[in-house]
Amino acid sequence: MFxxxxxxxxxxxxxxxQYDLADHASGHVQGAMYMPYSQSVESDRPTAAAMTLxxxxxxEPADVASAIRKLVRDLNPDVPVSExxxxxxxxxxxxxxxxxxxxxxxxxxxxxxxxxxxxxYGVVSWSAAQRTFExxxxxxxxxxxxxxxxxxxxxxxxxxxxGLALGVAASFVxxxxxxxxxxxxxxxxxxxxxxxxALLVAVALVAGYFPSRRAAGVDPxxxxxxx
Numbered sequence: 001m002f003x004x005x006x007x008x009x010x011x012x013x014x015x016x017x018q019y020d021l022a023d024h025a026s027g028h029v030q031g032a033m034y035m036p037y038s039q040s041v042e043s044d045r046p047t048a049a050a051m052t053l054x055x056x057x058x059x060e061p062a063d064v065a066s067a068i069r070k071l072v073r074d075l076n077p078d079v080p081v082s083e084x085x086x087x088x089x090x091x092x093x094x095x096x097x098x099x100x101x102x103x104x105x106x107x108x109x110x111x112x113x114x115x116x117x118x119x120x121y122g123v124v125s126w127s128a129a130q131r132t133f134e135x136x137x138x139x140x141x142x143x144x145x146x147x148x149x150x151x152x153x154x155x156x157x158x159x160x161x162x163g164l165a166l167g168v169a170a171s172f173v174x175x176x177x178x179x180x181x182x183x184x185x186x187x188x189x190x191x192x193x194x195x196x197x198a199l200l201v202a203v204a205l206v207a208g209y210f211p212s213r214r215a216a217g218v219d220p221x222x223x224x225x226x227x
Contacts, residue, residue: 061086113203116160120207124156128215135218149216156208157201164200168193 013034057064065084072081128135135148175188 113199116163116200117203117207120156120160120204121211123159124152124208125211125214127155128152128211131215132218135215139218145216148218149212152212152215153205153208156204156212160200160204160207164197168197 053068055064055068061084068084069081072079135151138148138151139145171193172188
């Protein structure tokens with residue numbers, strides 16, 4: 001608020017996002033000045049062609065909109081009241097583009113996760129099949145089934161862990177390009193990286209379980225004859 005629009009500042013308002021809730025990474029700062037409507041009407045500067053009235057209520061928005069239209073009509077029939085919207089709809093419209101990009105990236109992520117699971121399963125299965133003679137020999141020499149299972153499962157985990165480390169390193173480099181599409185989430189969010197890493201490790205466990213179980217059940221006599 002200003003005691004005099006050109007002389008004395010009597011209050012400083014906090015930063016707000018008037019047009020886009022997700023627009024916090026552009027670095028573009030615009031100044032704004034709040035002043036009483038009566039003072040702006042009396043000044044020599046042109047007044048705004050439209051006004052925004054914000055109403056906080058616990059009643060139904062449709063009922064409040066009708067009451068506001070009636071009140072304005074009683075005060076001045078020449079003043080129209082249009083574009084009555086709830087705060088929820090404004091927030092949804094503001095983040096529509098960000099949500100669309102988020103769903104697009106989520107779709108790509110789901111496809112990538114599926115490809116990673118299929119790839120891990122295929123590589124571990126192929127590696128276990130190539131080592132059938134070695135596994136049979138280990139079993140014949142007294143290796144317990146659980147050690148064979150751990151051997152093949154460990155291969156799956158090592159492969160996915162190495163890929164995960166490279167992926168996280170690349171993500172730290174590429175997060176700046178995604179920062180403009182994020183809302184209420186930092187591009188370096190530790191919780192997000194932890195959840196994604198845990199999910200990929202879980203995928204590795206599932207993808208490596210069946211090849212490991214199959215390798216642990218190999219008949220040593222049959223495996224030794226394959227060489």
